[in-house]
Amino acid sequence: MSVIELADVVKRYNNGDEEIAALKGVDLAVDRGEMVAIIGPSGSGKSTLLNVIGLLDTPTEGTVTLDGQDVTDLGTDGLTDRRRESIGFVFQAYHLLPIFTAVENVTVPSMWDSTVDRTDRARELLDRVGLGERLSHKPNQLSGGQQQRVAIARALVNEPHIILADEPTGNLDQDTGATILDELTRMKNEENVAIAAVTHDEQLTNYADRTVELVDGVRR
Ligand SMILES: Nc1ncnc2c1ncn2[C@@H]1O[C@H](COP(=O)(O)OP(=O)(O)OP(=O)(O)O)[C@@H](O)[C@H]1O
Numbered sequence: 547m548s549v550i551e552l553a554d555v556v557k558r559y560n561n562g563d564e565e566i567a568a569l570k571g572v573d574l575a576v577d578r579g580e581m582v583a584i585i586g587p588s589g590s591g592k593s594t595l596l597n598v599i600g601l602l603d604t605p606t607e608g609t610v611t612l613d614g615q616d617v618t619d620l621g622t623d624g625l626t627d628r629r630r631e632s633i634g635f636v637f638q639a640y641h642l643l644p645i646f647t648a649v650e651n652v653t654v655p656s657m658w659d660s661t662v663d664r665t666d667r668a669r670e671l672l673d674r675v676g677l678g679e680r681l682s683h684k685p686n687q688l689s690g691g692q693q694q695r696v697a698i699a700r701a702l703v704n705e706p707h708i709i710l711a712d713e714p715t716g717n718l719d720q721d722t723g724a725t726i727l728d729e730l731t732r733m734k735n736e737e738n739v740a741i742a743a744v745t746h747d748e749q750l751t752n753y754a755d756r757t758v759e760l761v762d763g764v765r766r
Pocket residue numbers: 559560561566567568586587588589590591592593594595
């Protein structure tokens with residue numbers, strides 16, 4: 547069973563009297579333990595697709611299935627719950643909170659639920675991405691590559707089934723990007739998560755099990 551399945555997804559945006567179809571009937575399924583790179587020219591619908599997969603946006607037509615459950619018509623609260631349970635996010639600009647330590651930043655996605663304490667898991671994940679000696683450092687005391695490793699640990703803290711990444715190596719030099727992709731690949735295998743990553747980076751497509759190309763809102 548795929549973690550996420552999109553069937554004939556259409557996304558239209560209304561700008562006053564102009565209508566833009568950002569996605570024009572996209573099918574996509576991603577399995578656990580699989581990394582899919584999403585590529586395509588600017589404006590082809592990559593971010594829109596990632597937002598639909600991440601339950602941050604809903605399709606105009608078509609269906610979205612997460613872990614076998616049709617989530618297309620769940621509504622905002624239901625989508626938020628499913629997103630927290632099953633999806634982790636990694637962004638190009640890390641988005642770490644400057645006043646928080648590495649450990650605190652990693653626990654952020656678990657803070658909405660006061661009945662669980664993920665501090666031990668946060669420490670363990672940071673150790674596994676090579677930051678065991680940097681647990682109490684703040685983001686400005688860490689390099690870009692180290693900050694992105696904190697972000698990877700944060701994406702994994704709630705034991706997601708899929709990680710979505712928007713240009714995860716976009717702010718990093720080639721070598722640092724390679725170590726981040728090594729970490730992502732290792733965590734993908736160890737935690738058996740699916741990864742969908744939007745990228746302009748050739749290097750990332752080499753790490754991916756599969757590449758999906760969008761052109762003008764359709765898969766090529
Ligand atoms: N909120 C929105 N309202 C109106 N139009 C939008 C909105 N979001 C995206 N679009 C339009 O949908 C199309 C696809 O945009 P999208 O951001 O998905 O492209 P992209 O492939 O991520 O491009 P880039 O590589 O530049 O980030 C574009 O024509 C864009 O202008």
